[in-house]
Amino acid sequence: MTVTANDSLATYDPAAFERPSVTVDVVAFTAKSRRLHVLLIRRGVWPFEGQWALPGGFVQMDEDLDTAAHRELNEETGVAGAEFLEQLYTFGKVDRDPRTRVISVAYYALLPEPSLAPRAGTDASEAQWWPVDELPPLAFDHAHVLEIALDRLRAKLGYTSVAYALLPAEFTLTELQNVYELILGRELDKRNFRKKMLSTELLEGLEKQRRGGAHRPAQLFSFTKREPVFLD
Amino acid sequence: MTVTANDSLATYDPAAFERPSVTVDVVAFTAKSRRLHVLLIRRGVWPFEGQWALPGGFVQMDEDLDTAAHRELNEETGVAGAEFLEQLYTFGKVDRDPRTRVISVAYYALLPEPSLAPRAGTDASEAQWWPVDELPPLAFDHAHVLEIALDRLRAKLGYTSVAYALLPAEFTLTELQNVYELILGRELDKRNFRKKMLSTELLEGLEKQRRGGAHRPAQLFSFTKREPVFLD
DNA sequence: AAAATAGTGTCTATAAGACATTATGTC
DNA sequence: GACATAATGTCTTATAGACACTATTTT
Numbered sequence: 001m002t003v004t005a006n007d008s009l010a011t012y013d014p015a016a017f018e019r020p021s022v023t024v025d026v027v028a029f030t031a032k033s034r035r036l037h038v039l040l041i042r043r044g045v046w047p048f049e050g051q052w053a054l055p056g057g058f059v060q061m062d063e064d065l066d067t068a069a070h071r072e073l074n075e076e077t078g079v080a081g082a083e084f085l086e087q088l089y090t091f092g093k094v095d096r097d098p099r100t101r102v103i104s105v106a107y108y109a110l111l112p113e114p115s116l117a118p119r120a121g122t123d124a125s126e127a128q129w130w131p132v133d134e135l136p137p138l139a140f141d142h143a144h145v146l147e148i149a150l151d152r153l154r155a156k157l158g159y160t161s162v163a164y165a166l167l168p169a170e171f172t173l174t175e176l177q178n179v180y181e182l183i184l185g186r187e188l189d190k191r192n193f194r195k196k197m198l199s200t201e202l203l204e205g206l207e208k209q210r211r212g213g214a215h216r217p218a219q220l221f222s223f224t225k226r227e228p229v230f231l232d
Numbered sequence: 233m234t235v236t237a238n239d240s241l242a243t244y245d246p247a248a249f250e251r252p253s254v255t256v257d258v259v260a261f262t263a264k265s266r267r268l269h270v271l272l273i274r275r276g277v278w279p280f281e282g283q284w285a286l287p288g289g290f291v292q293m294d295e296d297l298d299t300a301a302h303r304e305l306n307e308e309t310g311v312a313g314a315e316f317l318e319q320l321y322t323f324g325k326v327d328r329d330p331r332t333r334v335i336s337v338a339y340y341a342l343l344p345e346p347s348l349a350p351r352a353g354t355d356a357s358e359a360q361w362w363p364v365d366e367l368p369p370l371a372f373d374h375a376h377v378l379e380i381a382l383d384r385l386r387a388k389l390g391y392t393s394v395a396y397a398l399l400p401a402e403f404t405l406t407e408l409q410n411v412y413e414l415i416l417g418r419e420l421d422k423r424n425f426r427k428k429m430l431s432t433e434l435l436e437g438l439e440k441q442r443r444g445g446a447h448r449p450a451q452l453f454s455f456t457k458r459e460p461v462f463l464d
Numbered sequence: 465a466a467a468a469t470a471g472t473g474t475c476t477a478t479a480a481g482a483c484a485t486t487a488t489g490t491c
Numbered sequence: 492g493a494c495a496t497a498a499t500g501t502c503t504t505a506t507a508g509a510c511a512c513t514a515t516t517t518t
Contacts, residue, residue, distance in 0.1 A: 002261065006263060006482040009499035017253070017290055018293050019251040019252070019253055019254065020251070020254050020291065020293065021249070022251065022252050022254060022335055031394070058249055059252065059324070061250050061252060061326075061333050062326060063326065064324060064325055065322065065324035065335070087322060088472095089319060090297065090319065090322045090337050091294060092291070092297035094293075094294060094295065094296055094297055095417055101293050101295070103254055103291070103335075105322050105335075112363070126492055151466085172470085173470085173471090174469080174470075185360055188508075188509070189510085190470090190471085190472095191471085191472070191473075191509095191510085191511095192507070192508060192509085194471080195507095196506095196507085197474090211516075211517090212469095213467095213468065213469075213516090213517070214466090214467060214468055214469090214516070214517035214518055215467075215469035215470070215515075215517070216468080216470045216471080216514065216516050216517095217469090217470080217488060217515075217516065218469075218470055218471090219275075219470085219471090260470070283514085313468075327514090332502090343518080380470045405497085405498090406496080406497075421481070421482075422497090422499095423482095423483085423498085423499070423500075424480070424481060424482085424496085425483095426498080426499085427480095427500090428479090428480085428501095431479095436469085441489095443489075443490085443494075444496095445489090445490070445491095445494095445495065446490035446491055446493090446494060446495055447488075447489060447494075447495035447496040447497075448487065448488035448490090448496055448497045448498080449488075449489060449490095449496090449497080450497055451497085451498090452494075464479095465518105466517105466518090467516100467517085467518085468515100468516090468517090469514100469515090469516090470513100470514075470515075470516095471513080471514070471515095472499085472511105472513080472514095472516105473510105473511105473512105474502100474510090475508100475509090475510090476507100476508085476509080477506100477507105477508080478505100478507075479499100479505085479506075479507095479509085480502100480503100480504085480505075480506090480509095481503085481504080481505095482501105482502085482503080482504100483500105483501090483502090483503105484499105484500105485496080485498100485499085485500105486496095486497100486498080486499080487496100487497075487498070487499095488495100488496090488497075489494105489495090489496090489497090490493105490494085490495085491492105491493090491494085
C-alpha cells in the first residue's frame with residue numbers, strides 16, 4: 001500500500017512527497033564454451049563512465065516491472081523475449097547511486113547459448129558476454145547484485161527444472177550435465193546424474209541423435225515442460 | 233543501475249523523468265492460540281477506507297528499505313525491533329493502486345507470541361492480529377502479497393531455522409512442534425520430529441523445566457543461534 | 465584397430481516415515 | 492490413583508553416492 005491509513009492529508013496529493021527513482025537491472029546468464037557467462041554493457045556516461053555494468057534503466061510509468069526488465073534487456077543488448085526472467089531482489093541502499101536516490105528492482109534471466117554476439121543496443125555503447133569467474137570491475141553495487149543472482153541460480157538449480165532455460169529445445173544428457181556442472185562449479189557422477197534426471201518426468205527421449213566426431217552418437221532429449229517445475 | 237549508458241541527456245537531470253511512488257508493506261506473522269496470525273491495520277482514508285490492509289507506507293529519501301519497513305511497522309502497529317524481517321518481493325503492477333503509480337517493496341516479519349495487543353500507531357486507526365485462515369477482505373493487492381508471504385514462510389521453515397523467530401528465548405519441544413504444525417497446516421509425528429530437531433546442532437537443552445497442569449513437566453530448550461541457519 | 469564419447473547397474477550408507485509404550489508430574 | 496502431557500527406539504523404505512566396464516560411431 002502507499003499512503004498510510006491516517007495520513008495527515010485528508011485527500012491524497014501525489015506531489016506531496018519527494019520520490020526516489022526506480023530502475024530495473026537484469027543479470028542475464030548463459031552457458032557458453034563450458035563456462036557460465038553474464039551479459040554486461042559498458043557505460044557511456046557519468047557516473048562510472050567507461051565501466052561495465054548490468055543492463056537496466058528507468059521503469060516507465062505505464063509499464064509493469066517485468067515488462068521494464070524485458071524492454072531494458074532488449075534495448076541495451078539486443079536480447080529479446082528471454083524465456084526465463086524472474087525477479088531477484090530489490091536494492092535500495094540510500095547511497096548506492098551517486099546521482100540521487102535510486103531503488104533498483106533486479107531481475108535475472110536465463111538464455112540458451114546465444115547464436116549471435118549481443119549487439120549494442122540503442123542505449124549502450126557496447127554489450128558483451130563475460131565469464132562469471134573473470135569479471136571486470138562493475139559499476140554501482142552490481143558486483144553484489146550479481147553474487148546474489150548466482151546464489152539464487154545455484155539454489156534454484158537444485159530444486160527446480162530451471163536448467164531447461166539454458167538449453168536449446170533438443171539436447172543430450174551430457175549437455176544437460178554440463179549445465180549443472182558449470183553452475184554448481186563441480187563435477188557430477190555421470191551414472192547418478194542420468195539416473196536421477198530420468199527418474200523425474202521432466203525429460204522426454206527423442207527418436208533422434210546428435211552425431212559429431214569419431215564416437216558413438218548421443219540420444220537427444222527435450223524437456224516435457226519449458227517452465228520451472230519443482231523436482232520430485 | 234539507473235540512467236542507462238547513453239541517455240540522450242549528456243548530464244543527468246534528476247527532474248527529467250516522472251517517478252513512481254515507492255512504499256514498503258509488511259506482513260507480520262506470529263503464532264498465537266495455536267493458529268498463525270497476521271497483523272493488519274484498518275485504513276482511515278480513501279482508497280479502501282475502512283478496509284483492512286497490511287501496515288506500510290512511503291519510503292523516505294534518506295532511509296534504507298529495511299529501515300523503512302521497521303519504521304512503518306512500528307508507527308502503524310506499535311511493533312518495534314522485529315528480530316526477523318526479510319524482503320519478500322516487489323509488487324509493481326501499473327494499476328495496483330488507484331491513486332497513482334505505486335511500487336511496493338514487501339517484507340515479512342516473524343514475531344514471538346505478542347504479550348501485548350498491538351496498539352494502533354500514529355498513522356493507523358486500528359491494528360489487530362488476524363488468523364491467516366479467517367481474514368477479512370484486504371485492500372489493494374494485499375491478499376496476494378499475503379499469499380506469497382505464506383508460501384515463502386512455509387518453504388523457508390523446511391530448510392532453515394526460521395522457527396526460532398516465532399518463539400521466545402526458551403521453549404519446549406512441543407511448543408516448537410506446534411509452530412511447525414500450524415505453519416505447515418498438518419500434524420507431525422512427535423518422535424520423528426524430535427529425532428530430527430535434536431540431530432541438528434540448533435537446539436540447546438537447558439537445565440530447566442516448564443510446569444503447568446497435572447502432568448509431567450517439559451524440558452526447556454533454546455536455539456544456539458537466533459538467526460536463520462540452513463538445516464543440515 | 466584406434467580414438468572418443470555414449471550408455472549402463474550394483475552395492476552401501478543415510479535419511480524419512482510408520483508406529484506404541486513408559487515416565488513423571490499435579491490434583 | 493487418575494489424569495495429562497513428556498519422553499523414548501526399532502524397523503522399513505526411499506534416496507544419494509561411490510564406483511568400472513561395454514557400446515557405437517568415425518577416421
